[in-house]
């Protein structure tokens with residue numbers, strides 16, 4: 023997911039190139055341009071860790087990649103059941119790619135439940151590696167299989183590799199002092215070793231990682247390393263794996279620089295720390311644990327040496343309340359949550375609008391309404407962010423389009439909040455939060471300067487020598503930020519309507535009308551970059567417009583449509599309030615505007631209301647991201663009619 | 664909300680403030696005769712004693728009659744939203760340990776809509792002084808019963824009498840692990856001031872319940888504690904180191920505010936005849952904000968100041984040329 027829409031010149035279309043077969047002694051090596059692997063097992067099988075490690079190896083090797091973890095909301099659903107299946111999908115390639123892949127080429131199934139839960143997603147001819155040790159009568163019965171699918175022809179159209187993963191792992195560890203039960207737990211590393219052999223992944227990183235992870239229990243570390251190596255050696259020696267695969271580094275996909283792999287939540291946490299550094303304001307996070315946002319709290323709590331204060335509050339309301347209190351005191355105040363948390367924070371966001379203090383409100387969206395689908399993705403909080411408060415309470419909204427962009431957009435949210443003294447929404451989602459991609463590590467010198475000047479002098483225009491907390495900057499309409507501790511600027515602010523300028527309580531009708539319009543004008547006037555449009559031929563009549571995490575699948579769908587000869591333009595909104603200044607003009611340039619969203623058409627509704635364009639919605643609220651093929655089909659349809 | 668120049672610095676640079684320095688230019692808008700006036704005057708009279716410049720003092724309130732309080736003081740202030748003042752003040756106090764942060768709240772604000780924030784502020788022990796004006800009624804919304812109204816209270820929303828058991832705010836606070844718990848009365852300026860003094864000296868969260876007369880909707884709620892004819896019998900004035908009796912013929916107990924066991928303080932908090940006033944409990948324990956800031960310092964000592972470039976790179980990078 024490295025390309026930006028305006029740079030899309032590649033002819034790759036995310037479908038397979040024909041493979042070549044260089045000879046290599048006994049075992050054959052095939053060259054592939056891309057692969058999609060899905061690791062699936064019980065929640066307790068360590069599939070997320072296995073996927074993470076394979077991702078790191080792949081990132082280090084220099085492929086472009088994109089990942090999609092998918093796990094149940096329950097921490098440990100009953101073992102061996104369908105609801106307990108956890109999976110991790112990784113798409114990697116020798117060229118730039120945009121999505122975690124529509125369907126896996128390879129499925130690693132640690133038990134019958136994992137096989138059954140994922141079988142429907144596999145295309146004909148896919149490879150399946152199964153842990154045969156788990157295919158007992160009982161385990162099969164748990165998922166409703168009377169006969170063993172490994173024998174009864176169920177898997178006839180796939181290439182199946184039956185591997186006794188558990189037995190082989192225990193065998194490999196028999197020299198260690200580990201009890202059988204502990205030894206069995208290393209089977210995910212055996213599987214990782216085998217896959218690492220199959221795809222020629224570098225292995226040192228994983229060994230170093232395991233030794234660091236289990237530093238306090240060296241015997242466990244060594245057992246995992248042994249299992250990992252045993253898996254590799256098994257691939258090398260066993261007859262049942264006759265072919266291994268090479269996916270060359272994606273040298274052309276990346277601009278020069280230093281790269282790492284990063285998930286959206288990690289990038290967001292780093293963006294917040296960077297914003298704190300660049301603004302020279304201490305970071306204060308007030309937060310309450312909620313999926314899928316908690317990892318930001320966890321990450322930030324590790325970085326106290328950056329002056330970061332994290333406060334795990336008693337509830338969502340206290341989380342934002344404390345952040346706002348810290349902002350009053352001159353901190354960069356942040357609260358992180360998901361949709362249900364936003365619902366609880368609404369009143370305080372309204373207070374922040376009225377107080378005109380900087381505040382970052384991070385919403386990692388998930389399936390709703392209510393508790394909804396905590397671990398699944400959705401982008402249905404747009405209208406909540408836009409309008410979900412009493413009164414006229416406008417709040418700027420930004421939305422990253424990829425995991426790595428969570429970093430950039432955190433800085434952008436901070437820029438807007440600090441410059442305009444306003445709460446700002448950052449809308450990420452479960453897909454961005456947990457998905458990962460290679461990310462060019464920015465130089466600190468490239469980061470924007472976010473420093474703000476606190477008020478230090480009385481400003482009353484009446485010559486009284488007093489301080490008017492609502493005397494605005496004529497350019498930005500921002501009010502002065504005078505923090506407690508500043509002599510002579512003592513003032514009181516509150517949620518009651520204030521007289522513009524003095525900040526005194528005012529119930530005057532004309533003043534209220536003026537203040538409502540002024541707060542709106544301030545947000546409308548927030549400076550945001552123009553919308554870039556990717557229209558290589560310059561003659562497209564159809565524009566596909568998205569926002570947030572749908573960027574990858576939309577861009578992949580657009581590539582496919584173009585590869586099939588379709589003329590289609592793509593643009594992606596990262597600023598949703600205010601919209602980019604040229605959006606109206608862009609929309610009017612095209613005969614048709616197609617808006618794919620993971621909601622029931624929220625952006626489309628805003629566009630239709632604001633610009634009177636006949637934007638067409640394409641929506642999906644399944645908790646899963648769009649697939650490239652699906653969007654390619656929708657785009658072709660739109661081109662045809 | 665204008666303020667004229669930094670106040671209280673004398674020619675030789677010493678800080679010398681008076682009650683007048685803590686009056687804002689705002690017209691006070693409580694009902695004539697409201698107990699809030701007396702509390703405001705006592706607080707304005709007390710603040711100079713703190714020896715803290717007024718720019719370092721912040722009053723944060725929620726919603727209700729009492730919550731207008733910050734507007735009438737010339738310190739920094741925030742009139743926030745219903746029930747949330749302890750949460751907002753927590754963020755301020757935790758990030759700005761150099762400030763003296765006070766919360767003004769009422770029985771509805773603190774004990775009904777904001778109950779969760781109150782109990783967690785108390786257990787967390789952030790350096791906040793919470794003044795709870797208890798008039799046992801909703802004033803600003805014009806006279807509904809509150810969580811401290813006596814059962815059977817006839818009000819606009821309970822024409823046949825209220826049904827629920829009231830909170831005893833000090834019992835609740837002790838149950839929430841509060842380190843400092845006290846009670847005083849709006850009209851007894853001297854006592855009120857002495858309790859404010861004790862609260863200000865306490866490191867961590869202090870809860871001061873102030874019996875406050877709402878002469879419009881619940882007039883005379885505390886009259887028996889104020890009337891010279893009845894008050895001596897009705898009040899139990901607690902003094903650290905002095906003996907008291909829970910019943911006229913009961914055992915004399917020497918009042919020890921520092922007793923780590925909250926049992927006696929809890930017994931006092933349940934007592935209504937007589938009604939104890941003064942400090943029930945003042946037990947020192949580490950304040951949250953101090954500990955939080957100590958963790959920041961410790962992190963810097965152990966790992967050095969955060970290096971952004973190193974953080975962003977992490978340990979697993981590769982170069983593309």
Ligand code: SF4
Pocket residue numbers: 692693694696697698699728729798802803876877878879880
């Ligand atoms: S309603 Fe009661 S509490 Fe409110 S200002 Fe009037 S007298 Fe005071």
